[in-house]
Amino acid sequence: MTISSPLIDVANLPDINTTAGKIADLKARRAEAHFPMGEKAVEKVHAAGRLTARERLDYLLDEGSFIETDQLARHRTTAFGLGAKRPATDGIVTGWGTIDGREVCIFSQDGTVFGGALGEVYGEKMIKIMELAIDTGRPLIGLYEGAGARIQDGAVSLDFISQTFYQNIQASGVIPQISVIMGACAGGNAYGPALTDFVVMVDKTSKMFVTGPDVIKTVTGEEITQEELGGATTHMVTAGNSHYTAATDEEALDWVQDLVSFLPSNNRSYAPMEDFDEEEGGVEENITADDLKLDEIIPDSATVPYDVRDVIECLTDDGEYLEIQADRAENVVIAFGRIEGQSVGFVANQPTQFAGCLDIDSSEKAARFVRTCDAFNIPIVMLVDVPGFLPGAGQEYGGILRRGAKLLYAYGEATVPKITVTMRKAYGGAYCVMGSKGLGSDINLAWPTAQIAVMGAAGAVGFIYRKELMAADAKGLDTVALAKSFEREYEDHMLNPYHAAERGLIDAVILPSETRGQISRNLRLLKHKNVTRPARKHGNMPL
Structure with a gap:
């Protein structure tokens, strides 16, 4: 049985028995990786006023600096009809590039592919880039938009989520880890950002929660919206999981660029020094x-x-x-x-x-x-x-x-x-x-x-001059004025x-x-x- 992507026109495949055909075949596969679910999926993202997974990378990184890894990866699952649905990249774009000339490793989850849910191959890609970041001492930036474990992959998807957590933990304190929530980030996928150093969210777009509103209503009867439960304001003001709230995708990525400029690449280096003339002479x-x-x-x-x-x-x-x-x-x-x-x-x-x-x-x-x-x-x-x-x-x-x-x-x-x-x-x-x-x-x-x-003075006077104030009160003296004089004495001395x-x-x-x-x-x-x-x-x- 031949398993292929539904987006490849099988009838017009190049002749891969020739060099020209092989080159054309590679170009076709690369093109598919840029639109794994077709142009309509991209139009839907744009209609919501958002950037696609690749557009986020292009915006954040220096122009032309992105080097992609595992671009041609596809999932291996055949159950539940997935054998006929094998989009390129498997729902996550991984690689490395530069921000202001400094190298960073990065992954961008693609919510148009299986809702961004993590499966076996997706997990392998994500772990590889995390390991590369640790091994090379480069900051790790995660652009999150995913629904947790891919149900069709069963327990293996849960294990790969656990492995990503393990990599977050190994990287902690070794390289800076920055998470940007670019859409819904639910279930197990929400714990990853919580393990990183900084979390950035987009107002009215980002959602992050372990258990969604439907499950909460079923179990507890409580009715709550996604925004109330896990929106950017909730995670900034109430839960304290977010470090910055942006109005748009672009603003969130701009803030990350600024943040990276204050951080070193790893725990054995120092943040870059800006040009500044050291003052000479006395203060x-x-x-x-x-x-x-x-x-x-x-x-x-x-x-x-x-x-x-x-x-x-x-x-x-x-x-x-x-x-x-x-x-x-x-x-x-x-x-x-x-x-x-x-x-x-x-x-x-x-x-x-x-x-x-x-x-x-x-x-x-x-x-x-x-x-x-x-x-x-x-x-x-x-x-x-x-x-x-x-x-x-x-x-x-x-x-x-x-x-x-x-x-x-x-x-x-x-x-x-x-x-x-x-x-x-x-x-x-x-x-x-x-x-x-x-x-x-x-x-x-x-x-x-x-x-x-x-x-402070008011509290101290109540302790230090307690007996004097009680004695003055017993004599009918003005204890308020006396306390004020004691406060001034305490202030002058202490x-x-x-x-x-x-x-x-x-x-x-x-x-x-x-x-x-x-x-x-x-x-x-x-x-x-x-x-x-x-x-x-x-x-x-x-x-």
């Missing part, structure tokens, strides 16, 4: 107009917020940075930027949200980012203005001790250069978590507006950076306008940092 001699803005950014009142993004903008080259998970746990801002051309990861408390308090979601968001920076040799800069952990029974019941400890663990474990700048509040346990000297920070700087203490600086917990108290210069010069020194850790299989992070 004071190189203060710019943007630097001077920082001298006015902290309000006189400690209860008035400001946007910490303005600080990041003043510190980075040309004021440019790439924020990660901007709409998730907004009380912490995480972002990549550059200082003197060097890629740096920022973790900053955001006073405009919960006064910058840490909570469950922000702790996990920051911890994941810190571990990513550490895995790929990217220095970490902490910008601190934190009054504490967000109080409440919901936080305690939700596991703030265990989940907040993730940030403690991640920062303490990190061996990359670590610089902390305390801008305003640094109270209690949150002080410890946000890059304290005792947790392993290399350089700790503070602004004169810094308040480093166990707690709520400043000098108490900590006298004890070596702060390496230098600096003018805000000196921050960029101080960070850049300390980063030059810390390039030569060498840390030896105790031998162990791995730590036991509080997951």
